Amino acid sequence: MSVDQLHVYTIGEAEALFQEFYGLAAKATVLPSERDQNFRMDTTTGESFVLKLYAPETDVCWLDAQDQLLIELANKDSELPLPRMVENNKKTTTFKITDYNGQDRFIRALSWLEGEVWNKAAQNQNLDFKQIGALMGRMDLALKSFMHAGADRTFLWDVAQASAHTAFIDLIEDTVTRDIVASILDKFTKETASALSRLPRQVIHNDANDYNLLVDTQGNINGLIDFGDFIQSHRVCEVAVACAYAMLAQKDPVGRACDVVAGYHKVNPLHEGELAILYDLIRVRLAESSCMAAQQYAANPDNEYLLISQKDVRDLLHKMEQINPKVVHYRLRDVCGFEACAGSRKLEQWLLTNADKIGPICQHDLSPENVLVLDLSPLSVNDEGIPRSAEEATDVIFALMKEAGAAVGVGSYLEDRDVYKGDFFETVDPDEKRTVHLGIDLFLPAYEPLYAPLDGIVRVHNDNTRDYDYGPVVILEHKTDEGQVFYTKYGHLSRTSLELWEDGKTFKKGDVIGYLGPYPENGNWAPHVHFQLLLDLMGMENDVCGVAARSEINVWSSVCPSPNLILGMKTKCQGDVTRSSKSIREERARHLSPNLSLSYAEPLKIVRGEGQYLYTEQGEEYLDMVNNVCHVGHCHPRVVAAATGQMPVLNTNTRYMHDNIVNYARELLATFPDSLEVCFFTNSGSEANDLALRLSQNYTGQRDMLIVDHAYHGNLTSLIDLSPYKFNRKGGKGCPDHVKICPMPDGYRGPVKWDDPDCGEKYADMAIEQLELLQKQGRKPAAFIAESLLGCGGQIVLPDGYLKRVYEAVRRAGGLCIADEVQVGFGRIGSHMWGFELQDVVPDIVTLGKPIGNGHPLGAVITTRAVADAFFNGMEYFNTFGGNPVSCAIGREVLQVIRDERLQHNAEKVGQRILDGLTEMMARYPLIGEVRGRGLFIGVELVSDRKTLEPATAEASKVVNLMKEKNILLSTDGPLDNVVKIKPPVCFTMENADQFLKEFDECMALVSQA
Template sequence: MAMEELQTQVEEYSSSAVMALVQEHFQMAVEVKSLPGYVDLNYLLTDELGERFILKIANADESLAELDMQNAVMHYLNEQDLQPYLLPKVIKNLAGNEITPLQDSYGRQRSLRLLSYVPGIFYYEHQELASSHHAQLGALLGKLDLCLQGFSHSAASRHFDWDLKHAKSVIESKVGLITDSSQRQQVLSILSGFIHQVTPFIDELPQGVIHNDVNDYNLLLSSGERDAAVIGLIDFGDMVHSYQINELAIACAYAILGAESPLAIIKAITLAYHQQRPLNGAELWVLLPLIAARLAVSVCNSAEAILAEPDNDYLLVTAKPAWAAIATLLKLDAKSVGFELQRLCLSEKEGAGNCFSSAEGTDTTSSERHRDILSQRAERLFKTLSVSYEQPLIIERGQGQFLLDEHNIAYLDMVNNVCHVGHCHPAVVAAGQEQMAKLNTNTRYLNDNILDYSQALLDTFPERLSVVMFVNSGSEANELAMRLMRCKTQSDELVVVDGAYHGNTNKAIEISPYKFNGPGGEGAAEHIHIVPMPDPYRGPFKGMSVESGQAYAQSVEQAISALQQDGKQLGGYICESLQGVGGNLIMPNGYLKAVYQAVRHAGGVCIADEVQVGFGRVGSHWWAFETQDVVPDIVTLGKPIGNGHPMAAVVTTKEIAAAFVTGMEYFNTFGGNPVSCAIGKAVIDTIESENLMGNARDTGDYLQTCLRKLQKQFDIIGDVRGLGLFIGVELVEDEKLTPATAKAQALIEWLKSRHILLSLDGPFNNVLKIKPPMVFNKDNVDYFIEQLAQGLSRINA
């Protein structure tokens, strides 16, 4: 509405004109005071007895149906049990009508309504708002939406830019109006979060008519004192049929403006809301990105208004608190906040078996589904296929460092080193979808993807490791490494580390003591030579010193010497750069340097298995072998390379690659296909753009510091070891290092009940293996440490 037109309206409906209208239609003598309004003209009326009323003259563009809806909802709510809250009541005119038609000087139809006055002071006027007021606000919202579940009106289905249901389209259409590039990028970040964290859960969000504008100008308190109570709500002009969670999101967006601790306010309002109208897992999961989206819609609409009125400084001033709140919210990890809100609202009483109550369905229904799935797996799948936990989980979604079950309840994933940059990372998903829609074929056709990706991957390696071959799994990568070794040395004689695991193909099992010496295994083949695991905690040589590393390396030298005495040529030595199933072990300093020297002196090749620990997980380097200051001859990659997409690679030297050229073609139908390469490139780009190596270093250091503090408190923690986000916690019964296997298993089940996913490794299954997605953060650490301490206390008790 143009400013001059609004001014004309104000003059047309002056105090004297309003007094005459009230006398004519309500036969009341009143004093009139103009009130501020967004699109309507509002007046405070006081009659001869001192009773007050609110008169509203609607904008000419406002439909009668929408005004009727406002009247209808006030009637409806005043008949419900909304005590102790006060709401306006509609007062009929002399003709018995709730809406009085007027005609303005432009000849347009206007509508006049008279409402009762709701006493109190506005929320924004209170100078000392406390958590109690935020809780009261949440309680009002919860009761309001609970009551509104029974209300409907045809006008509620209108399309409205302030309806968060349309946040995506509103932001997309208006974000270009924001002139500041950094602010525009902030809004685009919010849009991305909305698309990826809210959109997948849309079908899980209950809908209904909502107030849609509970802000500090529509909310009334009993007084300005500290113990003031929320007593009333006014202005139903923005009502719409939408997702009910939007009511809470909008109120929170207003409540955090100017606040130093927005998350504390959001939590207080949300918990109180939930206690009145229980929220489901999806609603809690999407709340923070919805709050951010409301602020983004606000600044986009402000940008549009500023273009229409560039000289209106007021518009700039009112947008400042929203921009400040946006900057604050973008510092939070929305998924971790969703997890925290679920813990806050869905927690059962202390001592319950599960941290969260089921948001939907019943335990009986859930257990029936579990039984059905397990039964069908047993019937159709190999019996060797295992499941995790005594009560297996049904997992239906993954986002970031979280897995979500069939009720959209989140679990903190601390063990999945496959989804390296986070479950379903948007950039990785988009890269795969885009390429899959364009082309997927084999490497016999020329395509730039394999060139772009191979260069990006090789750029992370030392210079001499300059040739790559793409395969489909870590097992296949290690099998190809064995072929490369044989072609280079003409020998299959291989030195392996005890307890190591290199895959599940025949050849990979043949070189994996974890498999061939485990249940169902057939022992080592004649050409496989086992050396002790370089365990600086449990082994004969303690500590991380170079002396310990060299002492363990002597076993490799002895194995090579034995081979030479038998007149056999060494083929090579393979070792995980950090021991995974061996118990998340970090090898002593100098170990690999001494081993590699001995292997190369004997004409063998050095193979580093980085399938579990590569791609920056150690925090300090791209590859874990770099922490030992060595350069292998062959490196095998898998798991994190595709963030869950089945791909792997072998990186080697030009010399070894040339030895593989024997006349036999090596062709892999799927290895290096355009889709896999696009996904792999997106993983590398994400690691770099999101500084995930730095996060692994900082978060991992913080986690180890916290764990060592617990170690001083709980004797059962025998050892804490790790690099970056590859950490092991070994549990022991006593100073003799008796493995606390049963207690470790009980602890894993306890942590699962607290919605933390971990598992065990090591020769005795007594090591907590911690290798979460690289987006794992310090807030996640704090929750894990809190729950771990509780679990250890229970075990001790």
């Protein structure tokens, strides 16, 4: 029967069918479809489905395969955002009906997935392409063992069957595109297909295009539809298809492909063999698309849309002709965690091991006294900002060398320069040029000889005559003892060097291989040699890049390791490439543990700090109200001077006598009660708390500990055991047997309220109950440890009398009392230097960290002579870095800055202004449940209901992110993550406080109205 005779179901007929076979009354809406008929069915109960009526020629085996595939996915990974099969009243999922023209038709219903198609969502949202790869990777994992005869079929949209498309190449009207497609398919047939045949096979979805992916309002994929192209093929073809669509109409198409591949590899690791041909397969998929469109247009020449819809494919194919495929291959390897250029680290190690076999490349000594490392970018313009000519630049460079008494000027490896001009420094991304130097430049007089550092043969030689190119250039090929091939490149030589070179000519170590070229024959540069080490000429031969784009630095630094491995200069001659925020996040994900979190929905890249301010790379200023580590202000000049003054002189361990450690200990102890007279220095607050634990257990001979609920005392294993904030939350293993948890003395959420005159004593009695439980078990406490004000507990000031009563009970039971001052010490609370002083107690042990070094890794334990003497039991306590001269110089200066700048008083005065302003806001914003704190240690607890104290966690997060948009940095804390915490550097000013209160008021108004 012809297409004209095929019955087309109306909306009413579709509704009747759905009612008859699925027992649901629903309103039908026609959905677009190429061959079949699809309807959206919205039921009266609010559910939605897709009703599919297949064309008569639809293969039964293929339909059954699709049914079984969806069932397999639902069983193997029920969280995948995929349509689910709906069972009909015949207890089947797909069944046959006869239409009004007597044609057999198959019918099926699927669950409806809400969302906007990726193509449309991408126009308004910055979507994360990694999630495409992650979704397809999860799905392929679920289908890994799935098999069905219906999936093993001939299908033109299968990348593995691309050779069949050669029959349609001549139908492509655009000649440039036609030639590109012909070349792609020819390579596939001759090379790629063979490599593909050896790679893993399985059933794949095969059509992750931007109209089959659904996205929610937050930009997250919440659906993948249309399984009509599924096929038994090669796993890597799934990735190739997803990448091909992801790259369309993108400014950085390779970057998008890398995103997809990184997402896939993270959940379903790819093999190196798959990555080796992936880029070829992406191009094959695009070539298939061009052939299919040409075929369809030839059959339907009136349908101009077929050509219009191919514009993005055509543009991408043309752009990919300008992209080096080896660079793409290495980028894909890099994002998957493989060595970008295999063998790079091996070569580096060989060169380091065989340093004595390497000769010099010039006649000058490259010792630090004889070289001058140049910053070349500023030298490209004069003081008026006018570009310098090569002659002028030469004069300046050699004048600087003469002034420094240096025979050799050095241009650094990986230096990011703005001196490069010419079209050949441009990339396919209009916003990026090649600017990162991949060699080392040695500035020497023209015609000075250059020597082969190792035995080698001439691989490439040429005179690159374009302006700002290399001029005469030669590349030598070398081999390691194990036969690994590598290359050295020498650019900007003289034309007299050309007669020394011929293909395959052998040079022995020490042979003259050329001479430095003068301006202008060296490419229009000041006289120098560009010396570069390479593992791969990237198919570019004499044009192989000597300068790279920042976005490709991982690749090129792997292909081109530091030339100083050969030169052996003891001078620093390597620059640092500034990475984009996106690149930093990718590198963090690749090389750092995911436990290492970032702040804010859109994390900041901070490059500089000063006082109470932090600055982005664009110079945007943020008021820091959460960094209690840089206590006296970021990069305080006196603290910096203390560090830089001591570092060049001595930094060693405490086995040698030095003034700094005793001077610092004396001044630090002077801030404590007399009984606390002994210091131990550590590297962090965590180390300090661990040592305090050892001291108490050693002194008492006991192991059991009393702690406060929701406390956090550090990241060591011993301290996670004392930190309910960790062990009772996600990933924790619960309370250890040797630990008793005392209720948190929270007069806002706890059973006893602040207005109870006996609040402190009642909470203390609850703690004593835990002590008594321990004693009933025949056990004694080693110690009670508590923060002097509770940080992770929600910025809580302990009720009056709490510590005194608990300390007395613990000491009666034979235990010690430890005050954790890591968060709150050094005058932050304003009225006192140390938080425990608010409670009129003297601990047996005090631990210090965070603010003690203003960002330098330093910690301390302060204790009594009796506890310290008991620890002196024959086992030495030695800390390699704790108490070193540099750390002590820094710690001592922090202490003196607090004194000299009256920062403790400042904390009290400014903190009170903030507390008063926040308390006044409570009358206007019911979301503010409580304001609490002392000095510059403040918490604002947000609740959605002041009676039930329902936490307003989402609102707290929203306030913090809104404040970030106003360039003020805060964070949340507390057991329910609903406390906005305020702990700025103690140099915070009244003006800062007023600015904060104004902006916080506005943010609270916005959140309260939402």
